[in-house]
Amino acid sequence: MNSQQKSEKHIRGGSTVAEYLLTIPSFVWLCIFFLVPTILVFAIAFRTADPFGGIDSGWTLETIANVLRADYVSVFWRTIWVSCVVTAICLLLGIPVGYWIAQQNPKYRYWYLLAVIIPLWTNFLIRIFAWRVLLHPEGFLRRTLLWLGLIPEDLFLLNNMGAVIIVTVYTCLPFAILPIYAAAEKFNFSLIEAARDLGASRFYAFRSIFLPGIKRGIITAILVVFIPAMGSYAIPDLVGGADGELLGNKIAIRASANRNLPEAAALAALLSLIITVPVLVAFLKQKRVFRIITNLRRSAGDSTK
Amino acid sequence: MKIYKIISTAAIALAALMLWGCGPSKPILNVYMWSDYIDPELVQDFEKAHNCKVVIDIFDSNESMYAKLKAGGSGYDVILPTTYMAKIMSDQKMIDNLDHAKLPNLKYISKSYLNDLALDKQMKYSVPYMIGYTCVAYNKEKLGEIENSWNIFGNEALKGRMTLLNDLRETIGAALFFQGKSMNTTDDASLEAAKQQVIKWKKNLAKFDNEVYKVGIQSGEFLVVQGYSGDLFQVLDETPALAYMCPKEGISMSCDDWVIPTTAKNKDLAYAFINFVCDPKNAAKNMEFTCYSSPIPEARQYVSEENKNHPGMFIPDDLYKRGELIRDLGEDNAKYIKIWDEIKLSQ
Numbered sequence: 001m002n003s004q005q006k007s008e009k010h011i012r013g014g015s016t017v018a019e020y021l022l023t024i025p026s027f028v029w030l031c032i033f034f035l036v037p038t039i040l041v042f043a044i045a046f047r048t049a050d051p052f053g054g055i056d057s058g059w060t061l062e063t064i065a066n067v068l069r070a071d072y073v074s075v076f077w078r079t080i081w082v083s084c085v086v087t088a089i090c091l092l093l094g095i096p097v098g099y100w101i102a103q104q105n106p107k108y109r110y111w112y113l114l115a116v117i118i119p120l121w122t123n124f125l126i127r128i129f130a131w132r133v134l135l136h137p138e139g140f141l142r143r144t145l146l147w148l149g150l151i152p153e154d155l156f157l158l159n160n161m162g163a164v165i166i167v168t169v170y171t172c173l174p175f176a177i178l179p180i181y182a183a184a185e186k187f188n189f190s191l192i193e194a195a196r197d198l199g200a201s202r203f204y205a206f207r208s209i210f211l212p213g214i215k216r217g218i219i220t221a222i223l224v225v226f227i228p229a230m231g232s233y234a235i236p237d238l239v240g241g242a243d244g245e246l247l248g249n250k251i252a253i254r255a256s257a258n259r260n261l262p263e264a265a266a267l268a269a270l271l272s273l274i275i276t277v278p279v280l281v282a283f284l285k286q287k288r289v290f291r292i293i294t295n296l297r298r299s300a301g302d303s304t305k
Numbered sequence: 306m307k308i309y310k311i312i313s314t315a316a317i318a319l320a321a322l323m324l325w326g327c328g329p330s331k332p333i334l335n336v337y338m339w340s341d342y343i344d345p346e347l348v349q350d351f352e353k354a355h356n357c358k359v360v361i362d363i364f365d366s367n368e369s370m371y372a373k374l375k376a377g378g379s380g381y382d383v384i385l386p387t388t389y390m391a392k393i394m395s396d397q398k399m400i401d402n403l404d405h406a407k408l409p410n411l412k413y414i415s416k417s418y419l420n421d422l423a424l425d426k427q428m429k430y431s432v433p434y435m436i437g438y439t440c441v442a443y444n445k446e447k448l449g450e451i452e453n454s455w456n457i458f459g460n461e462a463l464k465g466r467m468t469l470l471n472d473l474r475e476t477i478g479a480a481l482f483f484q485g486k487s488m489n490t491t492d493d494a495s496l497e498a499a500k501q502q503v504i505k506w507k508k509n510l511a512k513f514d515n516e517v518y519k520v521g522i523q524s525g526e527f528l529v530v531q532g533y534s535g536d537l538f539q540v541l542d543e544t545p546a547l548a549y550m551c552p553k554e555g556i557s558m559s560c561d562d563w564v565i566p567t568t569a570k571n572k573d574l575a576y577a578f579i580n581f582v583c584d585p586k587n588a589a590k591n592m593e594f595t596c597y598s599s600p601i602p603e604a605r606q607y608v609s610e611e612n613k614n615h616p617g618m619f620i621p622d623d624l625y626k627r628g629e630l631i632r633d634l635g636e637d638n639a640k641y642i643k644i645w646d647e648i649k650l651s652q
Contacts, residue, residue, distance in 0.1 A: 052371060052375075052393055052397075054371075054372060054375050071646055071647070071650050074650060075650075129520075132517065132520075132526075133524075136524065136525075136526055137465070137466065137525075137526055138524075138525050138526070154464065154465070156465045156511070158511070158526070159465070159511040159512045237516070238516070238517055240512065241510075241511060241512050242507050242510045242511070242512050242513055243649075243652070244512070245649050256366060256368060256369075257368075257472065257473065258473075258638075258642050259368055259638075260642075
């Protein structure tokens, strides 16, 4: 009973002095290198810009009003839209792969995982340039597709939104597969067999037993794909077309060529706010899960008394 | 690439630190400039001649250099900003007016450059170092000879195989030239017309790009690209299938200028250094090292035979007449930024 009370206390978030002490280094680190810069970004968004690229001494709300105007909104929507498509594709590809790897013989499992991870050993930019070679207008892939008559003569595989989505999915996919696999590995597959025995179809069992079972893996996968995709800068710059500018590119241009740091900061601040939404939702959901578990345990404890 | 510059900057900073640690009592000249922009042999020659140590610190954009100085960065004796930024720094009293008595080699600087192009025609606060220009490279093997005009970007047959720079002043400037205007205009009607022109061109572009166009034109991905002369001539030297043209309507040129900040500690050495790089023999060495053009005509006799007619190193005089330097427009920069945003958003 005593130990159970203790574990309940843990779940509710209580902790001992030693635990606080242990978190101090990482807490200080996060304060200095994450919290302070983030606050600075938010603060600069309210400063006035001097015409030479510096930050003036005044305060203004104009920059914020400026970044909410119509033409930015379309860039925001484009960025959100692309990130959602990328996240959806990563899940569609990541869940079956995670499911499959988790069901393999443990002896070989790590080889499959290694195959997922190995591409990450190559520099990110080099992999993007490799895609440029692959999708080249005179390249093997486009030539083959043309020869097979699958694409029209005037369709290029590179320098358009399609290329941005393909390459972003490619770079994010390992980060989607890993948490899904981690969740699937702990999943008790005999539950699916039980569902099948009780008459569920294969797909029904997958949907209503397996997917809820690896929910936390899926939530993590969504976060680690969606957030970097929202801030994506190099990929749209290198494989995107004349219409391919995303929010990351806008921020870069404002901060450098346009010499307007406050506007860059305002866009960055807005971007972090947009990203906070899914994180917060996920966080609250997890809290609810915790609460349900705690309540269950408590009622279980009550009934044994 | 930027990363490369950061690494080289870090390496140089580290080297500087180690040298500093050795504690030579020699005077130190601190230079703040672009990367790979001076022949290292010349730096050694200067060190020997003046019994000093030269420490070179690198910046990758005028804006970052300016921001660093504004934030209180000092300790530099010589800085090499682009012309428009030198003007801003002079207007803001961040740099000295130059004492010509200490710079006898200024007599070598091209009069036609100073009269036709320069912002600081009397060299009151700056001395020109290297000139580059923006031109167009194309795939001669596939396209044959093409008309010497910005109009090439209106050619629908090349749809999806051309790039313009992702730089608002250069690209809007090209459209302004094409319409017979100055690339520094602030006239609203001209800018609106230029906007419509770039939007028309945009439909034929693969992308606006500052980085991959070099590899792209080389590999045949792009057939026509607008680019910087230094970049393009490196590629052109390696790829015989390519050719270049300087559109007859006009081209943008840029020059980097030596200036001495008011905070400089070693001004005599700074003057000596500027005078040293203006020596025609040294200018010739630097041209062959960078592929850019020094505004010192006397240097031609010292470059090797195969480079005597190199279009990157020796800009034909008529180009000076067709060329224009990008000026800083102060508050009016906002006009360009606004239409650039509209161009990017247009469908």
